[in-house]
């Protein structure tokens with residue numbers, strides 16, 4: 442049984458929130474991190490999570506014991522109207538430090554009464570980023586507050602063991618509001634969870650690798666088995682072919698980012714181990730997207746086969762951060778990179794594909810405020826018209842590299858282009874889908890006609906001003 446599948450003990454996690462009042466069997470709890478491979482040092486980070494971030498108490502029982510012994514603490518209950526229906530009690534925690542943080546950086550409740558007496562938020566921290574996906578509860582590490590590191594001595598850290606975190610989840614249930622997420626469109630939720638659990642197992646096996654490209658290739662082969670039912674690619678030969686393809690992909694991405702030299706830090710064992718162990722966490726942010734009513738700026742979901750490419754790009758960006766002078770890359774660095782560069786990662790994942798405008802999308806207008814960039818954008822706008830691309834089948838990378846931009850200009854252009862094209866292009870090989878309505882098809886057709894019949898000058902006017 443895989444590390445990711447190890448939760449089959451009797452018992453369940455009670456969800457006590459206003460929107461989720463049910464129990465989740467332990468086999469439906471998915472831990473999006475390797476069992477025991479993460480570690481943290483509260484002394485080193487000076488208890489950043491205990492400094493003015495607020496915390497939640499789990500219902501009346503936990504509140505009464507929390508307030509016992511203090512005649513004043515109840516004043517700092519944070520009466521947020523959004524919390525009214527939940528049993529949890531939100532506490533205002535003021536900078537520079539929590540009421541219970543001692544001068545030497547320890548939690549007084551933990552020291553005097555044990556971990557189980559701490560508020561719910563603190564008991565679960567840093568594994569308190571919880572999401573509901575269908576019938577599953579996905580347990581993730583907090584995306585930013587804790588400078589999690591990879592356990593490098595081969596031993597397992599008891600604080601990040603799945604059994605330990607499960608015990609904390611079961612002890613009093615979960616009263617904090619949960620993020621509701623959807624699975625990807627190209628696989629059922631159950632199959633997706635199976636795929637993610639296999640990836641967790643692989644991450645533990647690959648944590649000593651010196652080549653993230655190899656791990657990315659293995660993820661791709663596994664994903665294709667699930668999504669495209671391609672058992673023949675599961676062979677070692679399938680993986681080695683993909684490793685070559687991944688290395689070519691990295692070279693292509695570097696060219697587009699205006700970096701002409703090979704990255705010396707790609708072989709750094711610590712960087713590779715951090716990226717491998719972070720992979721299930723990063724995947725959980727890509728694969729499980731907030732449901733439409735909760736969706737903010739994350740945009741549309743990615744295709745599962747894009748994910749290994751996007752993660753390889755995060756690795757490349759982390760290596761570039763090293764090359765630019767960063768002293769250490771942590772898991773929170775990688776999560777931040779993923780969040781801050783999502784549209785770039787999506788664009789780069791298409792560099793070796795022939796892509797075109799999605800049916801019905803409005804071509805984004807406006808200038809880049811920079812002449813050479815505007816001209817290149819106009820050229821790409823026309824090149825991505827479906828009729829054009831179905832004939833030419835040019836990869837997005839080649840289309841971009843056709844420009845005469847210098848390395849630094851190209852890097853700037855690619856980032857701007859990524860924002861413009863986000864959620865608006867798709868591979869030419871992918872069917873349009875049955876849900877594209879007649880109106881959207883007509884609007885796409887009209888737009889195609891308009892743009893393809895215009896010269897560069899008129900097109901520029903449409904793009905800039907929206908008028909003919």
Ligand code: SF4
Nearest residue numbers: 491539541542548563
């Ligand atoms: S209660 Fe303890 S663990 Fe929670 S924020 Fe305060 S000091 Fe930190």
